[in-house]
Amino acid sequence: MDFDEHKKKSLDSLARAMERGEVDEGIIPLLELINSTTSFFTTSSCSGRISLSCVPLRGKKKDHVFIAKWHRKVEVEEVMEKVKMATASGMYGGAVLWLKCESFILHVGCRSVRDAGELIKLCVELGFKRSGIFRLEPFPFVEIIATDYIATPLGIDNRLKVDEDYIKFVVDVMNVRMEENDKKLKKLEEEFNRRFCQ
Amino acid sequence: MDFDEHKKKSLDSLARAMERGEVDEGIIPLLELINSTTSFFTTSSCSGRISLSCVPLRGKKKDHVFIAKWHRKVEVEEVMEKVKMATASGMYGGAVLWLKCESFILHVGCRSVRDAGELIKLCVELGFKRSGIFRLEPFPFVEIIATDYIATPLGIDNRLKVDEDYIKFVVDVMNVRMEENDKKLKKLEEEFNRRFCQ
Numbered sequence: 108m109d110f111d112e113h114k115k116k117s118l119d120s121l122a123r124a125m126e127r128g129e130v131d132e133g134i135i136p137l138l139e140l141i142n143s144t145t146s147f148f149t150t151s152s153c154s155g156r157i158s159l160s161c162v163p164l165r166g167k168k169k170d171h172v173f174i175a176k177w178h179r180k181v182e183v184e185e186v187m188e189k190v191k192m193a194t195a196s197g198m199y200g201g202a203v204l205w206l207k208c209e210s211f212i213l214h215v216g217c218r219s220v221r222d223a224g225e226l227i228k229l230c231v232e233l234g235f236k237r238s239g240i241f242r243l244e245p246f247p248f249v250e251i252i253a254t255d256y257i258a259t260p261l262g263i264d265n266r267l268k269v270d271e272d273y274i275k276f277v278v279d280v281m282n283v284r285m286e287e288n289d290k291k292l293k294k295l296e297e298e299f300n301r302r303f304c305q
Numbered sequence: 306m307d308f309d310e311h312k313k314k315s316l317d318s319l320a321r322a323m324e325r326g327e328v329d330e331g332i333i334p335l336l337e338l339i340n341s342t343t344s345f346f347t348t349s350s351c352s353g354r355i356s357l358s359c360v361p362l363r364g365k366k367k368d369h370v371f372i373a374k375w376h377r378k379v380e381v382e383e384v385m386e387k388v389k390m391a392t393a394s395g396m397y398g399g400a401v402l403w404l405k406c407e408s409f410i411l412h413v414g415c416r417s418v419r420d421a422g423e424l425i426k427l428c429v430e431l432g433f434k435r436s437g438i439f440r441l442e443p444f445p446f447v448e449i450i451a452t453d454y455i456a457t458p459l460g461i462d463n464r465l466k467v468d469e470d471y472i473k474f475v476v477d478v479m480n481v482r483m484e485e486n487d488k489k490l491k492k493l494e495e496e497f498n499r500r501f502c503q
Contacts, residue, residue: 224441239437243422259457268474276466
């Protein structure tokens with residue numbers, strides 16, 4: 108499949124996902140901007156999230172089970188509710204319960220290696236230094252991601268190792284990160300517009 | 306500076322760093338393997354580490370202060386000693402104290418875009434899907450990195466929010482990750498050898 112065919116297919120699939128309300132709102136302006144160019148299109152994306160999940164201690168990624176995901180700042184009460192539910196239901200027997208905060212991430216198809224090079228140059232300048240071209244065939248794909256990441260184990264085998272006061276503290280730290288994430292997304296939107304859309 | 310000049314400079318600088326004992330031992334066989342090829346050379350690297358650091362809550366990366374780094378599995382006693390030292394000395398007044406576990410990371414210069422493409426293909430096949438080309442000029446550079454990452458905030462403003470039992474738990478989880486990290490590094494070494502050195 109060449110670049111234009113792939114782009115058309117991705118835009119159709121994005122339109123359907125938007126109709127179903129499955130695209131994180133905060134990232135939609137950036138996706139629309141990228142897709143308005145002739146050199147780029149987006150495939151998958153996430154605007155940044157806080158999540159609760161369980162994974163076996165010596166586990167494979169595929170054994171990862173999500174208990175909750177929030178694409179926004181959270182209240183400690185709603186997190187505690189899910190933590191208690193997971194503990195009571197024995198959901199993480201044999202596994203570690205994780206509270207995570209991940210930055211936005213998006214995958215961008217690029218018409219040429221030169222276009223991909225310009226895009227990663229912008230990412231590095233904005234401080235998103237974990238970004239890079241992760242595939243070159245049949246045309247380059249860039250992953251854009253910020254460096255911030257929090258992953259805190261809360262307990263194992265249905266036993267919590269922290270108290271509510273600690274979870275409140277972690278939630279406060281994560282909410283600050285989510286604010287910073289939104290600012291970074293906005294900055295990327297502005298700079299992408301300035302450099303590739305004018 | 307062209308590829309061969311840059312490679313010569315990087316090898317000289319690696320040799321000096323090794324003489325000073327500044328290169329993590331676990332990653333040396335892989336560095337030597339990569340540098341033995343005509344298509345690749347390494348610049349910076351880390352074999353994976355557990356660290357204790359403090360960073361202002363709304364902080365810049367540059368305000369990051371390391372309290373301790375270990376390029377190996379750790380004992381809870383040595384971590385507690387550093388945590389207590391940091392708390393007593395007021396080192397993280399106004400900041401968050403973090404315990405982190407990061408996978409190996411290395412940067413590889415590649416003679417051509419085609420070589421870089423082969424290298425990232427290998428990385429993705431091995432599950433190191435955060436790897437990618439982060440720079441194209443004057444020749445491509447690839448960052449190889451595994452996906453595992455733990456970053457747990459322990460306290461703020463010189464006040465711990467967790468007890469020793471929790472730190473013991475986190476250290477156990479991190480030590481399992483360090484074991485898995487070593488296996489991944491070994492696997493990368495074997496596959497790089499099979500694909501690029503024979």
